[in-house]
Amino acid sequence: MSKSFSVKKYLRPLLLPFCSGCGGITVMSEFLRAANELGYEKLDKFVFCSGIGCSSWIPSPHFVADSVHTLHGRSIPVATGIKLMRPDLHVIVFGGDGDIVGIGLSHFIHAARRNLDILVIMVNNMIYGMTGGQVAPTTPFKAKTTTTPYGSFEYPLDAAKLAVTAGACYVSRWTTAHPKELKDSIKKALRMQGFRFIEAVSQCLTAYGRRAGFKDSWEMLKWFKEKAIPIESAEVMSEKALTGKIVVGEFVRRKRPTLVETIYRTIKEAQK
């Protein structure tokens, strides 16, 4: 790895659309660092699928690679069609929490169940950011958003736990305050097969932090650091003690027959 590495070699010379202090930029650069450290000089063996939302603009059209910017919530089905017909390509899905576990939740569960060979990186900013800060399925209880002015009366979804239950081969959660861990986790996932899910808890000062009383992104990162509990410690903690905490670490790493394997075995048998 050369010291002069710049993520720019993977990027089209376009202005990035993100607000200053956006956590999505951290996720973008950690992904590209991971690709670089794994020795990918170019991203030509990758296909990036994304939906609608701020984080869906991470790859599209910025990465010098094939990028398919789909509809809100439908990146995983499109990735399914691509991966099944081109099993030789790395298919990566970038999406936000609203995209992946809001409108697109059923695709997420089924892709994990099928063990579709894709890596889903979910940038969880706990809010619908692009539309201006509405409550999301991941918004913390009591948080004030534009559609929950008195505080959210719903409990958030734990996407990482759900992915484990649904059958994913690799699941981890980190925050943008843990960039090195996030990068290492991406590297690990890129070397694996099957359905892989990485949740990157990320700060959105513009649409979430401001209303939650944070002065700047730095404060939000400090909040992540304070609330982060390693999964090993969380396992022995009560549900009450874990309320409001962010459990980070590797939730699962296992081997299961992947969809590409089982489907192509079926095709082979049908052709006999």
Added chain:
Amino acid sequence: MKQLRRENIRFWQGNEACAEAAVIAGCKFFAGYPITPASEIAEHLAERLPQVGGVAIQMEDELASIGAAVGASWAGFKAMTATSGPGFDLMQETIGWAFMTETPCVIVDVQRLGPSTGQATKCGQGDVMQSRWGTHGDYSSIVLSPNSVQEMFELTIKAFNLAERYRTPIILLADEIVAHMREKIVIPIAKNMEVINRKKPEPYEKAFFGLQDIPPMPAVGEGFNVAVTGSTHDAYGIRFTADAQEHRQLVERLNNKIQSQAEKLADVETYKIDDCEIGIVSFGCTSRAIYEAVEKAEAKGLKIGYTRLRSIWPFPEKIVRQLTETAKKIIVPEMNLKQIFYEVQRVSNGRADVIPLNKIGGGELITPEELLEKIEESA
């Protein structure tokens, strides 16, 4: 068709003919979700596609089915999905995305009786306007309408060819009757069947979304670094979410590439349209009643002609106009509450008296007798 051999004659169900035609047209990917009366297409392709090295998968819903099909198309393969009204509703957003990203694919809508769950196993023709205007925004669709098992076969192949030729989603608007009935079908030998494949870019090309009416289409993984988006984009796939000129240029080109070909795309069967007093404009299963009705009407000395639409959208205006110029009365039988009727009325522009004949419920067909009665009333 002259070189037919005996073994090319089959007794098939409409849905089976559609599935077999897809295989012949080069379809390598099918994704669907169970729905009456389209499920046989999925069942048949689940058996057939793996035999030819293709993938057939049942997805979690129709949103995922069409999404996967569009994805497979960008992977460089011909792809299809099949559904009925309720599923067709769910697919509309992605149909718009496929139109905007210029993705060839085939969507089969085997119409059943709506609205809503309606009479789920019965025939209807209520999705005619939905197949034209179903997704939001300004778009154009190409829609084919078979009236027999033979046409389920022929028009499925045609749908794939048009999708590849025009780089756009094509809708095969079948109905429960043509999809479920069994009848004789003659399969032309392979070399007599035209199969069209999409235009691929040269290695130096970079504009996959403009600069020409129908740009070449790369696949992912070919090194073109293609940026696909349903947002307004320039010729190179770069998003422009606010630029008025980029939007006009893109959306006008996408519509124009279809509308400018309307005459070429018109696929109709006509009978005595230059010399009739009463005309019929018909499509799909309903059009099966016209032959007997016309024969009986002619036996009674009536001067009658018809236009049977095998393509519905773009509406074959020119040929229907021809009929409205000769006939004084035009009957439009439909198993809905007037959809094509208004198109005929628009094209007729007051020249002919356009008479609706509508029947819904129970999957009951408009019979030749009912049509004949209407013809005699109009005479």
